[in-house]
Amino acid sequence: MSTDQRSPSTANAAERGKSGPASRPMGIREAFRAIRKGIVVMWWSFFDWLAAISWKALLLVSFLALVLAGIFNHPVLAVVLIITSFIIKVVAGGKRRAELAASEATMRAETEQLERTVVEARMEALQAQIEPHFLFNTLASIDQLIQTDPPRASKMQQSLIRYLRSAMPQMREGRRPTLGQQIDLCSAFLEIMAVRMEGRLQAVVIVPEGLKSAVFPSMMLQTLVENAIKHGLEPKPEGGLLEISAEIVDGQLAVHVRDTGIGFTPQAESGVGLANIRERLKALYNGRAELIISVPPAGGTCATIKVPYEIAPATPSA
Amino acid sequence: MRPSSTSAAPTAVIADDERLMREQIIDRLKEAWPELQIVGEASNGNEAIAIVQSEEPDIVFLDIRMPGMDGIQAARALAGRVHVVFVTAHDEYAISAFEHGAIDYLLKPPEPQRVALTCERLRARLNQEPDPMNDLLAQLSHRLGAGGLKPREYMRWVQASVGANIRMIPTSDILFFRAEDKYTRVQTERFEALIRKPIKELIDELDPDEFWQIHRSTVVRVDAVEQVSRDFRGRQIVHVKGSEEKLEVSRTFNHLFKQM
Numbered sequence: 001m002s003t004d005q006r007s008p009s010t011a012n013a014a015e016r017g018k019s020g021p022a023s024r025p026m027g028i029r030e031a032f033r034a035i036r037k038g039i040v041v042m043w044w045s046f047f048d049w050l051a052a053i054s055w056k057a058l059l060l061v062s063f064l065a066l067v068l069a070g071i072f073n074h075p076v077l078a079v080v081l082i083i084t085s086f087i088i089k090v091v092a093g094g095k096r097r098a099e100l101a102a103s104e105a106t107m108r109a110e111t112e113q114l115e116r117t118v119v120e121a122r123m124e125a126l127q128a129q130i131e132p133h134f135l136f137n138t139l140a141s142i143d144q145l146i147q148t149d150p151p152r153a154s155k156m157q158q159s160l161i162r163y164l165r166s167a168m169p170q171m172r173e174g175r176r177p178t179l180g181q182q183i184d185l186c187s188a189f190l191e192i193m194a195v196r197m198e199g200r201l202q203a204v205v206i207v208p209e210g211l212k213s214a215v216f217p218s219m220m221l222q223t224l225v226e227n228a229i230k231h232g233l234e235p236k237p238e239g240g241l242l243e244i245s246a247e248i249v250d251g252q253l254a255v256h257v258r259d260t261g262i263g264f265t266p267q268a269e270s271g272v273g274l275a276n277i278r279e280r281l282k283a284l285y286n287g288r289a290e291l292i293i294s295v296p297p298a299g300g301t302c303a304t305i306k307v308p309y310e311i312a313p314a315t316p317s318a
Numbered sequence: 319m320r321p322s323s324t325s326a327a328p329t330a331v332i333a334d335d336e337r338l339m340r341e342q343i344i345d346r347l348k349e350a351w352p353e354l355q356i357v358g359e360a361s362n363g364n365e366a367i368a369i370v371q372s373e374e375p376d377i378v379f380l381d382i383r384m385p386g387m388d389g390i391q392a393a394r395a396l397a398g399r400v401h402v403v404f405v406t407a408h409d410e411y412a413i414s415a416f417e418h419g420a421i422d423y424l425l426k427p428p429e430p431q432r433v434a435l436t437c438e439r440l441r442a443r444l445n446q447e448p449d450p451m452n453d454l455l456a457q458l459s460h461r462l463g464a465g466g467l468k469p470r471e472y473m474r475w476v477q478a479s480v481g482a483n484i485r486m487i488p489t490s491d492i493l494f495f496r497a498e499d500k501y502t503r504v505q506t507e508r509f510e511a512l513i514r515k516p517i518k519e520l521i522d523e524l525d526p527d528e529f530w531q532i533h534r535s536t537v538v539r540v541d542a543v544e545q546v547s548r549d550f551r552g553r554q555i556v557h558v559k560g561s562e563e564k565l566e567v568s569r570t571f572n573h574l575f576k577q578m
Binding site for chain 2: 137265
């Protein structure tokens with residue numbers, strides 16, 4: 001507002017400097033413009049006021065206006081004014097309501113988006129927490145291998161480094177995670193567990209090369225793999241098979257983690273990990289993704305995450 | 319087989335599900351206590367109990383996290399028969415808090431000095447009766463939430479066939495159950511599935527804080543209820559989030575939705 005008013009006046013001053021006699025009509029035009037602007041502003045605030053005010057208040061004001069008009073002996077003018085305001089009120093009310101609804105909807109959408117981002121960030125950090133038991137057991141195994149089988153110790157330590165590097169949220173890159181990255185992370189984890197569990201763990205990854213560039217949320221596959229080992233295979237004295245596979249089903253990317261472990265009981269605690277995945281999928285895909293737990297005919301457990309199939313934008317390969 | 323006497327060489331059994339970890343403990347024990355004989359190795363709690371019963375060693379080293387029966391359950395079974403040393407990678411049960419002599423623990427990877435201290439304590443205790451570990455086991459069980467008076471376990475998953483697959487549906491995804499002929503329909507926001515378990519049995523297995531029966535043939539998840547209205551006959555009707563279906567509340571269950 002203030003800048004609008006200032007710029008014509010400075011222009012005016014400059015012109016006045018150039019030609020003295022012309023300054024008077026310019027001043028009048030300027031005044032007219034200001035008055036017109038004032039009326040427009042007043043009109044719109046009157047309009048807004050009409051739209052916002054309740055009908056009851058408007059009736060009261062009309063009545064007062066009538067009384068005032070009676071005192072000043074101009075009832076016709078007052079009646080015309082009142083009828084006009086009523087008409088404007090009807091028109092403006094609708095417009096105002098629509099505006100309010102629109103701004104509210106925008107605000108709600110923005111808040112929801114913000115909330116979703118915050119929830120997702122917190123959940124991801126939670127999911128990325130490394131289990132102390134895993135870390136200490138692995139370090140203890142490496143310690144033993146250093147004395148008995150140094151080359152294997154070195155290999156295991158490299159797997160651990162690879163795992164830690166990708167599991168720590170602050171070390172992850174800002175790009176959207178791909179299925180390939182998530183599988184690398186899981187492979188590092190599985191290599192470590194295979195050394196520790198020896199014959200009790202057989203791990204297979206059957207993922208077509210072409211699907212590795214698909215976008216896939218971070219740490220979810222990892223949670224499924226950890227669950228399969230912790231709740232499926234580790235408690236089973238003879239161990240078993242773990243298989244990661246991926247396919248496209250009806251335009252969706254479906255990633256499965258199957259194990260031949262002890263399976264699932266209906267009483268099993270649903271667990272923070274799975275609940276976390278569900279929440280994150282909801283936040284990230286808003287109903288277009290899901291986590292399915294099923295029981296394969298041969299026993300064990302199969303966990304599937306379905307997300308919309310999307311190729312990650314090409315990134316310079318490191 | 320071997321009578322456990324203090325005059326003969328002391329014996330021990332090592333229980334850990336990972337072979338490398340068993341080797342590690344055995345190596346350290348050899349350094350710290352060369353006379354100690356390892357008479358058996360177990361890779362889970364059940365094996366540990368079986369070997370301790372057959373070999374009757376003086377000492378058992380029990381890893382806490384093992385498949386099948388874990389170290390604490392095995393210790394409970396063996397309490398009073400053998401000296402127990404717990405082994406763990408991460409002291410989440412704070413066994414260190416019980417370090418008042420009767421029961422020992424080792425953290426993986428065991429440091430030689432710490433193993434030496436454990437061996438010294440064990441030597442001193444060998445001619446005593448093994449501690450029954452009552453306090454420790456009671457407290458550990460409490461921390462683990464295992465054994466003893468466990469709160470009732472309610473159903474957290476419903477196993478239902480969806481198409482050709484058997485699916486585990488988390489109860490938190492279910493909007494309501496409804497009896498339909500011979501089956502019970504499980505309704506979620508995305509799909510419905512049929513199970514054979516009748517409402518009458520379901521209601522006993524579901525957490526009463528999570529699910530309410532509102533009709534002879536309807537059980538609804540409390541958190542899914544959006545509002546309760548009344549129809550023209552004054553009956554209460556439950557509306558749930560994510561489904562158009564209206565669920566009638568029968569008179570018997572009217573009290574559930576009394577006005578505050």
